[in-house]
Amino acid sequence: MPYAHITGWGMSVPEPVLTNDDISKMVETNDEWIRERTGIRERRIARASDFPSTLAVEASFKALEVAGLAPGELDLIICSTSTPEYLFPATACLIQDQLGATKAGAFDLLAACTGFIFAMNMAAQSIRSGAIKNALVIGTETLSRFVNWQDRGTCILFGDGAGAFVLQARDIPGGVLSAVMHSDGSGGDLLSLPGGGSRYPATEATVREGKHLIQMDGKGVFRFATKVMASATEEALQLAGLKKEDIRWIVPHQANSRIIEAAARGLKLPMERFIVNLERFGNTSTASIPIATVEAIEKGRFAPGDKIVFVGFGGGLTWGALVAEWTGPSAGPHKIHPRRQRLWARIRSIFHRLERFLEGVIWGRRA
Ligand SMILES: CC(C)(COP(=O)(O)OP(=O)(O)OC[C@H]1O[C@@H](n2cnc3c(N)ncnc32)[C@H](O)[C@@H]1OP(=O)(O)O)[C@@H](O)C(=O)NCCC(=O)NCCS
Numbered sequence: 096m097p098y099a100h101i102t103g104w105g106m107s108v109p110e111p112v113l114t115n116d117d118i119s120k121m122v123e124t125n126d127e128w129i130r131e132r133t134g135i136r137e138r139r140i141a142r143a144s145d146f147p148s149t150l151a152v153e154a155s156f157k158a159l160e161v162a163g164l165a166p167g168e169l170d171l172i173i174c175s176t177s178t179p180e181y182l183f184p185a186t187a188c189l190i191q192d193q194l195g196a197t198k199a200g201a202f203d204l205l206a207a208c209t210g211f212i213f214a215m216n217m218a219a220q221s222i223r224s225g226a227i228k229n230a231l232v233i234g235t236e237t238l239s240r241f242v243n244w245q246d247r248g249t250c251i252l253f254g255d256g257a258g259a260f261v262l263q264a265r266d267i268p269g270g271v272l273s274a275v276m277h278s279d280g281s282g283g284d285l286l287s288l289p290g291g292g293s294r295y296p297a298t299e300a301t302v303r304e305g306k307h308l309i310q311m312d313g314k315g316v317f318r319f320a321t322k323v324m325a326s327a328t329e330e331a332l333q334l335a336g337l338k339k340e341d342i343r344w345i346v347p348h349q350a351n352s353r354i355i356e357a358a359a360r361g362l363k364l365p366m367e368r369f370i371v372n373l374e375r376f377g378n379t380s381t382a383s384i385p386i387a388t389v390e391a392i393e394k395g396r397f398a399p400g401d402k403i404v405f406v407g408f409g410g411g412l413t414w415g416a417l418v419a420e421w422t423g424p425s426a427g428p429h430k431i432h433p434r435r436q437r438l439w440a441r442i443r444s445i446f447h448r449l450e451r452f453l454e455g456v457i458w459g460r461r462a
Contacts, residue, residue: 097228098420099219100270103164106389107150108139108254108376115251122247129251131412134352138254138377141237147176148189151235154385155194156433158231162261165426166188166194170227172201173218175210175234175381177288177410178241179203190233194438199231199288207286208348208409210234210381211258212274212417215405218262219271228264234381235423241288243308252350253309253462254377258385259431263424272402273335274417276325285315286410300453320354323414325361328406339364341402342418344391348407349373349383358406370396380409399423 114137115126129135141150149176159166172194174187187201206213211234218230235257242250262271290306291297301307324347345368347355352373354430359366370391379386384405391397401421408414 097222097225098263098268098270099265100265101260101419101424102263102422102425102427103158103160103162104385104389104392105161106256106258106386107152107153107157108256108386109141109145109150111140111142112137113140117254118251118411121244122250124247124251126332132353133252134371134373135251136374137344139256139431140239141255145237145255146180147178147186147235147237147257148193149179150237150255151186151190151233151259152193152437152460154257154259155190155231155233156305156436158259158261160431160433161424161426163429163431164229164261164263166196166440167198167430167433169194169196169199169229169231171218171221171230172196172199173204173214173230173232173417174201175204175206175214175232176236177205177207177380178236178238179183179211182292186213186235187233192444193437193440195436195443196231197443206381206409206413207411208350208378208380208383209407209411209415210409212405212407212415213276213413215260215262215271215417216274216276216415219274222262222264230262231259232262233259234383234385236380236382238309238380241277241307242311243305248313249309249311252378252456254379256376256379256382256386258389260385269420272337272418273331274415276329276415277323277327277413282315282319282412284409285312285319285412286310306335314325317351317354319412320350320408321357321361323408324354324358324406327414327416328358328362328404331404331406331418337402337418342368342404343401344368344370344397345406346370346384346387346391347411349387350377350378369413393430397421397423
């Protein structure tokens with residue numbers, strides 16, 4: 096049975112920075128309160144030209160470069176996002192087209208901030224079953240487009256960004272060792288975005304009522320998160336046959352430093368074992384785990400053989416954890432040239448559109 100190794104990683108965040116001081120000019124709050132209650136100092140906000148797919152494509156090319164894998168070799172693309180560009184087509188398909196990943200099946204997965212864990216597990220299981228060899232797992236968000244910038248309880252928390260992992264089949268043991276996934280729909284109202292779906296299709300009234308904006312019971316989410324982070328970690332460790340002492344790093348969902356501290360207390364592990372970068376990015380939902388991972392790698396923190404736990408929670412409610420043995424760089428044979436590859440994908444895309452247009456003309460004449 097093949098093992099699912101993490102062989103590539105990349106991240107992309109928009110350039111514009113929104114500081115706590117900037118927010119204090121929009122709502123009644125201040126830098127000290129936000130830092131004390133959340134640990135967040137600043138976050139990145141998408142420019143008009145940034146979309147979940149464009150951020151994801153940048154992160155994905157970086158991940159493919161690290162893995163030395165050409166887009167055409169991908170079998171599967173899972174895009175985890177709570178801020179898709181459209182209800183359909185899936186954002187994953189937009190990414191597939193922009194990457195030129197001609198062989199890959201692509202779909203979106205919506206499990207809010209836990210999405211990246213669920214997506215990694217799905218990709219790893221597909222590899223472990225022998226059904227596929229190469230997968231791209233993406234977490235990407237432009238939450239700023241759904242934040243109520245007049246609600247000081249939520250607008251201080253969220254930021255935009257994307258992260259991507261390449262998962263590949265290898266014969267040597269390692270990679271994803273175990274994963275647990277949980278949901279409890281009875282808590283769906285704690286964190287929701289009710290407008291724009293088929294229950295509340297967008298109308299003037301839904302927009303007036305702010306149904307297209309993030310709604311959250313902050314305290315309720317806080318209580319839920321502090322309960323499940325430690326239990327999910329312990330469960331995934333048990334499934335992998337590992338003990339807490341075997342774990343080198345924990346990469347938690349970056350929502351709030353107090354939630355991470357509570358998880359550390361629950362697990363009786365020192366905070367030094369936790370990767371935390373929410374100070375500079377805020378909560379980027381499903382992108383937060385891969386972004387924190389990429390930064391940790393760039394700082395040289397992960398070494399091959401390290402056992403790492405990825406653990407997340409979020410709307411749904413959803414929560415889960417995944418244990419992996421770090422593989423380290425193991426670049427494949429392909430040198431990736433993102434600019435060239437991107438241009439090639441664009442030409443291919445235009446060609447296919449033209450082909451479909453001409454097909455339409457020919458069929459029209461026949462009819
Ligand atoms: C949102 C959150 C930071 C609020 O912190 P809190 O300690 O629970 O604060 P409360 O909501 O109880 O509010 C306490 C007081 O601060 C006020 N307050 C809320 N937001 C504020 C802000 N940005 N600045 C200043 N004061 C604020 C409240 O109005 C309240 O005032 P009151 O006591 O006069 O009524 C916190 O609940 C949280 O982080 N929850 C988890 C959210 C999360 O992670 N969501 C994503 C999950 S993936």
